Amino acid sequence: MKLYIATPSPFARKARVALLEKQVPHDVVIDNPWQPGSQIKELNPLAKIPTLVLDDGRILHDSKVIFEYLELETPGHLPENKHDKIIHRLTEVVADGICDAVVMTFLENQRPEVSRSQFWLSRQADKIRAGVHELEQQLLPSGSFTVLEFGLAEIATGCMLGYLDLRYPSYDWRSDAPHLLKLYERLMQRASFQQTIPAAQDVPVNQ
Ligand SMILES: N[C@@H](CCC(=O)N[C@@H](CS)C(=O)NCC(=O)O)C(=O)O
Structure with a gap:
């Protein structure tokens, strides 16, 4: 494939x-x-x-x-338990929603400064911070979202945190979310995360 x-x-x-x-x-x-x-x-x-x-x-x-x-x-990255499965899905939705808000922010910032909507940028900023706080609070002391140590929730959250570093570096999420930082450091030891570190690509100026 x-x-x-x-x-x-x-x-x-x-x-x-x-x-x-x-x-x-x-x-x-x-x-x-x-x-x-x-x-x-x-x-x-x-x-x-x-x-x-x-x-x-x-x-x-x-x-x-x-x-x-x-x-x-090829199963293995979602828990069997219905309740835990929903936690993974919901975590994914929050992590993806943060990424959507970062994409919107990035695109808005490609526009000439006079055309940028501060209203729009501030709405996206609120979603990014609120989403990160929510995930920080959802993490169990073990550093995972459920008893499954590594699954969809961890994949989506790790990808979101890597994306914040690339496209939203002004936000010091590490200070805001120490438990997420621990999770991120653990994820970054996996070959799958090391081999997929994001890199910038050009996006045309958005009028
Ligand atoms: N909900 C989609 C989002 C995909 C998405 O927004 N992809 C972006 C790249 S990060 C894209 O292809 N954008 C091009 C466009 O919107 O025209 C998913 O989870 O795959």
Whole structure:
């Protein structure tokens, strides 16, 4: 199978980490959905990263759907217990929502300074900080979200924290969230996280 990614994308990183952790053979294709030469619009009507092309030609997109597919094929990263499963899903939603707010902020900041909406930027900033505080409070003293030591919740949270460092470095989340920092340090020891460290790509100026 082939996973289309963009190097900064926390959503693509979730899919990459899951593929690596589940030891699913795959190729990675680097795209940039913001550039005219991007191939992604031919694969995904929403023209978004990540997009997974299966060996039989089927195409899956959105990191949540890709994870769901991988988990159905090769389980191990969601707890059996219904209550814990929902905790993982909800944690993913908060982590992804923080990433969405960082993307909005990044794009708004690509606009000329006079055109930027401070109202919009401050709404996104509130979501980012509130989301981080929420996840900090949800972590168990063991440093995981449930008894499952490493699963979807940890993958999504780790990818979100790496993305904050790349695209929202003005926020010192480490001081705000010491338990998340411990989790992040633990995750960064895994090969799947080390091999997928995000890197910037150019985005055209947004008028
Ligand atoms: N909910 C989607 C979000 C995917 C997403 O926003 N991807 C961004 C890259 S980080 C993208 O491809 N943006 C291009 C665009 O919006 O046109 C997921 O979880 O996969």
